[in-house]
Amino acid sequence: MLKEFRVYRQFVRINLLSGLEYKGWWLMIFQVLVATVGDPLAVILVFSRFGNIGAWSMERILLMYAMAFTAYGLGETLFRGFSYFPYRMIRSGDFDRVLLRPKSLFVQVSASFFHIHRAARPFMGLCIIIWSLVRLDVQFTFVNVMVLIFALAGGFLTYAGVFVLSSGVAFFTINALDWIHVLTSASREVVRVPTPYLPQALRHIFIFVMPVLVIIYFPAAAIGDWGGAYWRGWLALPAGAAFFAAGMLFWRIGVSHYKSTGS
Amino acid sequence: MSRTLKACRSLFIIRVTENLQYRAAGIANSSISIIWSILQIVIFTIFFTLGDATGAAMTLTQAITYAWLTQILWSIVGYFTVDAEIREKVINGNVALDLCRPLDLYAHWFSKTMANKIGRSAWRSAFTLIAAVGVPAALRLSPPVSIEGFLLFLISLCTGALLCVAFAMLMAAVRVGLTWGEGPTYMLESVGMFLNGNYFPLALWPDFMQGFLLFQPFAGLMDIPFRFYLGLLAPSDAFWVIGLQIFWVVAFIAAGRFLLNRKISHLIVQGG
Amino acid sequence: MAHIELQEIRKTYKVHERPTGKWSVLKGAFIRNTKIVQALGGISFSANQGELVGLIGPNGAGKSTTVKIMSGILTPDSGTCLIHGRMPWKERKAHVADIGVVFGQRTQLWWDVPISDSFQLLRDIYDIPKGDFQVRSQELALALDIEGLLSTPARQLSLGQRMRCEIAAALLHRPKLLFLDEPTIGLDAVSKLALRAFLKEENKQTGVTVLLTTHDMDDVDALCNRVMVIGHGQLLYDGAFDGLKEQYATYQGQDIDEVIAAMYKELAL
Numbered sequence: 001m002l003k004e005f006r007v008y009r010q011f012v013r014i015n016l017l018s019g020l021e022y023k024g025w026w027l028m029i030f031q032v033l034v035a036t037v038g039d040p041l042a043v044i045l046v047f048s049r050f051g052n053i054g055a056w057s058m059e060r061i062l063l064m065y066a067m068a069f070t071a072y073g074l075g076e077t078l079f080r081g082f083s084y085f086p087y088r089m090i091r092s093g094d095f096d097r098v099l100l101r102p103k104s105l106f107v108q109v110s111a112s113f114f115h116i117h118r119a120a121r122p123f124m125g126l127c128i129i130i131w132s133l134v135r136l137d138v139q140f141t142f143v144n145v146m147v148l149i150f151a152l153a154g155g156f157l158t159y160a161g162v163f164v165l166s167s168g169v170a171f172f173t174i175n176a177l178d179w180i181h182v183l184t185s186a187s188r189e190v191v192r193v194p195t196p197y198l199p200q201a202l203r204h205i206f207i208f209v210m211p212v213l214v215i216i217y218f219p220a221a222a223i224g225d226w227g228g229a230y231w232r233g234w235l236a237l238p239a240g241a242a243f244f245a246a247g248m249l250f251w252r253i254g255v256s257h258y259k260s261t262g263s
Numbered sequence: 264m265s266r267t268l269k270a271c272r273s274l275f276i277i278r279v280t281e282n283l284q285y286r287a288a289g290i291a292n293s294s295i296s297i298i299w300s301i302l303q304i305v306i307f308t309i310f311f312t313l314g315d316a317t318g319a320a321m322t323l324t325q326a327i328t329y330a331w332l333t334q335i336l337w338s339i340v341g342y343f344t345v346d347a348e349i350r351e352k353v354i355n356g357n358v359a360l361d362l363c364r365p366l367d368l369y370a371h372w373f374s375k376t377m378a379n380k381i382g383r384s385a386w387r388s389a390f391t392l393i394a395a396v397g398v399p400a401a402l403r404l405s406p407p408v409s410i411e412g413f414l415l416f417l418i419s420l421c422t423g424a425l426l427c428v429a430f431a432m433l434m435a436a437v438r439v440g441l442t443w444g445e446g447p448t449y450m451l452e453s454v455g456m457f458l459n460g461n462y463f464p465l466a467l468w469p470d471f472m473q474g475f476l477l478f479q480p481f482a483g484l485m486d487i488p489f490r491f492y493l494g495l496l497a498p499s500d501a502f503w504v505i506g507l508q509i510f511w512v513v514a515f516i517a518a519g520r521f522l523l524n525r526k527i528s529h530l531i532v533q534g535g
Numbered sequence: 536m537a538h539i540e541l542q543e544i545r546k547t548y549k550v551h552e553r554p555t556g557k558w559s560v561l562k563g564a565f566i567r568n569t570k571i572v573q574a575l576g577g578i579s580f581s582a583n584q585g586e587l588v589g590l591i592g593p594n595g596a597g598k599s600t601t602v603k604i605m606s607g608i609l610t611p612d613s614g615t616c617l618i619h620g621r622m623p624w625k626e627r628k629a630h631v632a633d634i635g636v637v638f639g640q641r642t643q644l645w646w647d648v649p650i651s652d653s654f655q656l657l658r659d660i661y662d663i664p665k666g667d668f669q670v671r672s673q674e675l676a677l678a679l680d681i682e683g684l685l686s687t688p689a690r691q692l693s694l695g696q697r698m699r700c701e702i703a704a705a706l707l708h709r710p711k712l713l714f715l716d717e718p719t720i721g722l723d724a725v726s727k728l729a730l731r732a733f734l735k736e737e738n739k740q741t742g743v744t745v746l747l748t749t750h751d752m753d754d755v756d757a758l759c760n761r762v763m764v765i766g767h768g769q770l771l772y773d774g775a776f777d778g779l780k781e782q783y784a785t786y787q788g789q790d791i792d793e794v795i796a797a798m799y800k801e802l803a804l
Contacts, residue, residue, distance in 0.1 A: 003662060010659045018647035031446040035453035042462040046306070049467050050314030097643055099608045101660050102632035175288035179295045186295070189302045193309045202305065259610045259624060261548065 004107045011111030019116065028117040036124045039069050043192055056194040060224065063132035064191040067216050070125030071155025072184065075163060077119050078156070081112035082163035086170030086177055088113070095258065105255060106248075109167070136224055144223040147233040151219035154240030158215050159184070161240070161247030168250030171258045187212040195221075211239040267367045271374035278378030279385075289386020296334040296391040303330040304402050320466040324405055325493045329464050331395040331404040332489050338384030340423040340485040341461055343431045344452060345438060346376040353438050358530065368527065369520050372435065377428050408494030415501045416492040419483075422508040426483050429515035430455060436522040440530055460486035466495055480515070483508035538584040538744060539605070539712070544614035546575040546600055546768075574600040576768040577614065582746075582761075584711065587738055589759035589776070590748040593799055597768040598748045602714055605746070606636055619711060632661060635705035639717035642697065643704055644689040650700050651685040654707060661708035668707070675703040678733055695726035702730070706737065715747040719754055731757045752791040764798070771802055 043065050047058040076083055089095050089112065098108045129148075138144065166180040190198070190206050195217045198206075206213045215236040220226070222233025304327050310316070311323040321329070333341060345353075349372055352358055361368060395404035407413035434448045441447065456462070458481035465476045465486045476482060487504055490496040496504060550570050575597045582588055592598050603609040604616060607623030607630050616623060623630045637643075644653045658668045676682045679699040689697060698718065705713060715734075719727045735758060738745055749755060755762055755776055762779060764772035772779055780791070783798040 003659075007659050010656050014645050014648055014652055014656050017652060018645060028446045031450050035449055038453055038457050038462075041457060045463045045468060046310055048469055049319060049463075050310040050316060053310070053313045093641065096603075096608050097641070099627065100606060100631050100634075100636050102628045102662075103660050104628075173288070175285050178292040181295045182298050186299055186302055189299070189306065193306050197309045197313065199305060202302075256610075259608065 004104050007103050008107050008111045011108070012114045015111070015114035016116060028115075029120055032117045032120040033124060036069075036073075036121045039121070039124070040065060040128060046192070053194055053197070055226070057136075059132045059135045060220075060226070061192060061194070062128055063136065063224070064195075064216050064220050065188065066125045066128035066132065067151060067155065067220060068188045068191050068212065070122045070129060071152055071215065072159045072188065073118065073121030073123075073125055074152065074156040075159030077115075077122060079110050079160045079163045080114050080118060081108075081110045082160070082167045084113045085109055085163075085167035086174050090170050090174055099259075106164075106251070133223075138223055147219050147223050147236075150234065151215055151236040154236030154238070155215040157237075157240030157244040158211060161244035163247075164244070165247035165250045168247070168252070168254035171254030183210050191216050211243055214239040267370050270366050271370050274371070275374045275378040278375060279382040281382065285383065286386050289383075290390055293387045293390035293394070296337060296387060297394045300330050300334045300391070300395070301398075301402065303333075308401075318470070320495065321464060321493070325495070326464060326467070327402065328405045328493060329489055331391075332492065333461055333485060335388050335391045335395060336420070336485060336488075338380050338387065340420065340427050340488065341459065342380075343427050343434070343455060343484070345431055345435045345448065346372070346379055348379070349375065349435050350438070353435060358439060358527070362527065369432065369523055373428055373432055376431055376435075377424070380424075380428070407492045409498075411498045412491050412494050415496075415498055415505070416488050419491055419501075419505050419508060420488040422505060422512060423484050423488050426480070426508060426512045426515065429512050429519060430480075430484075433515050433519040433522070436519045436526065439523060439526045455481050455484075458482070459484045460489075464489075466490070477504075478507065480511040483511050538619065539580075539582040539746075540615075540617045541581070541605070542579045542615045544575055544578045544601070544604060544611045544616055546573075546597075546604065546609070546611045548572050548574055573768050575604075575611070578765070578768070578770050579614075580763065580770060580773060582744065584744055585738065585742040586761055587735075587745045587759045588747070589755035589762040590746060590765060591750070591752070591755060591762060591795070592765035592771075596766045598765050599716065600768075601765065602716060602746070602748060606634060606714055607631055632708065633710055634712045634714065635708070635710035636714045637698075637701050637705045637716065637718055639698070639715075639720040642689060642701065644697070644700060646690045647688055649686045649688055650681070650692075653689065653700075653704060654685075657704055657707050663708050667709075671707055671709065672703070675706055678736070679703050680729070695722050698722060698726065698730065699733075702733070706743075709741065710743060712744045712746065715745065715749075717749055717751075718747065719749065719751050727751075727753075734758060752795055756791060764802075766799070766802055772798075 040062055043058065043061050047061070052058070081089075089098075089109070094112075095109075098105055098112070101108060133140070162180065162183040165183075166177060169180075170177060187206065187210050190202065190212055195203070195213060203213065214232075218228070218232040219236050221228050222230045307323060307326040307330065311319070311326065316323075344350075352361065358368075361371065364371065392404075407416060434451050437451065438448050458465075458476070458479055460482070465482055466473070468476055477487075487496070487508060491498075491501070548571070550572050551568065578597070578601060590598050590601065600609065604611050605618060605623060607627050610624040618630065619633055621630050644650060645656070654668075654672055657663075658665075663671070676685065679702060681696070681699050681703060684692060684696055684700060689700065692700065702718070719730060722730065731754065734745060737743060745758070747754065747758065759776060761774065762772070762776045763770060764779070779798065780794055783801065784794045785797065
């Protein structure tokens with residue numbers, strides 16, 4: 001386990017070194033930061049047009065939305081290899097090389113790409129989270145902070161699970177992968193509206209199938225005191241872990257399919 | 264020149280038919296379009312009915328139609344990332360291979376990008392359209408406001424498709440010979456994605472921005488065609504609005520061609 | 536006990552075909568034909584530690600499928616394969632720790648960083664003890680004449696230089712078995728000769744088994760004490776290269792490629 005982690009670190013190091021070989025690498029961080037300013041833009045525009053909905057202010061929605069894209073950004077940063085896998089590794093046949101090395105496939109693939117500038121998104125997200133919490137007068141008590149950290153960890157696991165799952169499916173087809181956006185971008189859209197007003201069907205899908213409401217809404221409602229039981233805020237991490245496990249299952253199936261067809 | 268045209272035409276046809284094979288992928292990918300549209304419609308419905316919609320330039324029904332149109336025509340006017348094949352060539356520095364063909368590189372890539380767009384989107388758009396008219400009335404796509412509106416929609420949609428490819432080509436040209444990655448193309452793409460209306464219909468943005476929003480190039484991709492469809496732009500405005508679209512097409516093509524030719528000649532000198 | 540033991544290895548692939556004829560493109564949008572293609576139809580052989588085996592055969596004959604199965608990338612439909620007493624596809628990690636693989640057409644080095652950084656990473660991947668790593672990498676650098684290249688990024692190396700580094704990378708962890716897939720493809724005469732001399736010497740010194748696929752018969756002639764011909768998924772010849780030459784040469788002093796071509800023709804490959 002420790003050795004595997006060491007390999008992950010070494011892979012990351014070599015990716016960083018590769019990045020530094022090119023001039024202008026530092027520009028990328030700035031550029032991604034600029035680009036991520038757009039993430040909350042849609043939320044701001046909607047509220048500037050329609051105003052608050054009851055107790056639901058822009059800050060509440062921004063908090064949820066920022067939590068979602070921080071979690072997504074963390075997954076994307078630390079599991080870049082999986083988010084690239086369908087496009088960069090399967091087609092090129094580089095996965096053969098991964099199979100030829102005596103370390104876990106999972107660690108090798110997850111660290112096969114690492115782009116430090118991707119960290120700009122979770123960084124931006126954290127800034128917005130803190131800004132919203134302050135505007136909402138949320139108390140930074142120990143319990144609240146823990147709920148938030150667990151929520152982000154659960155969210156990270158959920159989105160990491162999405163990437164792992166899509167890589168597993170990529171072993172079967174690489175042409176029909178757009179539906180993965182249902183789990184990535186579309187799941188973020190769900191937290192753009194006040195959750196209680198969501199149609200029940202959607203609410204159930206995004207609690208029980210793709211747990212974005214469990215990892216975002218429950219913890220946010222708990223620490224913001226928006227109603228509902230506080231304990232639900234603690235569900236984020238187990239839900240994220242469960243989703244990640246499901247992703248791993250697909251990945252395993254995909255690998256064994258690859259080994260039997262070689263394509 | 265005529266040889267280039269001919270070659271590009273046959274290339275175009277081959278590509279489109281080739282891409283039509285991916286029917287299963289089309290069905291799978293239309294599911295995301297449908298789900299996405301429904302989510303947008305849910306968002307619109309909640310805010311239009313529970314929020315303060317008095318100043319809005321659009322009704323809920325129009326916003327719903329806008330959401331469907333965005334998804335149905337997404338690959339044609341919504342999505343302008345550099346064509347995957349071209350991108351790969353540019354990144355690996357294999358542009359030389361395409362330079363060996365007796366074709367104008369810009370025209371060649373332009374037709375390839377257009378063909379991939381149309382071929383790949385056909386199935387997806389068709390299935391999304393079926394869903395858009397098949398869902399319950401509260402979520403349904405409305406018919407165009409008038410026959411004139413519909414015709415103008417079709418015309419400006421074609422211009423919009425050209426604009427879309429011209430923009431993708433400009434980004435490809437920026438990317439050629441760039442050893443340090445995706446930064447500039449990524450930024451260009453983000454700017455386009457904000458201002459094309461896919462986040463939020465441009466007509467619903469703050470009122471003081473409306474003039475700017477209509478004149479900036481990215482309105483011509485989908486927002487202007489959709490406004491004709493919805494009747495937000497009167498047929499009498501067609502002349503100058505479509506003229507504006509054409510102006511941006513010409514500007515993007517000129518900039519893209521200039522940049523591409525300059526970079527290619529640079530590459531040849533370097534022996535890259 | 537034999538070091539490599541393959542028994543009745545079979546492998547088939549499914550391929551999708553577009554229908555042919557008029558309207559084929561349109562039909563292809565709706566119908567897809569699946570065809571089963573046999574890649575290996577029951578291959579059996581064994582080899583001992585330290586052998587230098589050449590695997591030849593025309594394109595698509597099943598060479599690379601054989602290598603993929605033996606290296607654990609691919610699971611066969613049926614048959615057994617024991618290498619160092621292990622089934623490659625069952626105990627992947629343990630198996631690949633004992634083998635080295637070089638693909639002539641693909642690189643295992645990290646493109647943008649100096650070769651020495653790639654070696655460092657391989658040290659972590661294969662858990663090579665620090666002391667041994669130093670000894671081994673120096674030894675290989677010397678033998679392959681790449682000491683001067685270690686601080687250069689892979690992308691700036693010539694093909695010959697890069698191939699030497701690839702070979703060193705594959706041997707760092709002292710594998711017992713080395714697969715070489717067309718190692719001399721595209722190399723100039725000097726590099727080819729140097730590579731062959733190195734492989735021969737390495738085999739003598741460390742007793743590593745070498746299994747190489749190639750289209751260059753001079754490689755086989757210079758290196759291998761045993762050659763196997765694969766065609767249509769079958770093992771068609773297994774023995775000394777000289778025997779093959781004798782069997783198919785129509786006159787003395789005939790060019791090797793002509794001999795092989797005559798053989799492929801006779802075996803209807």
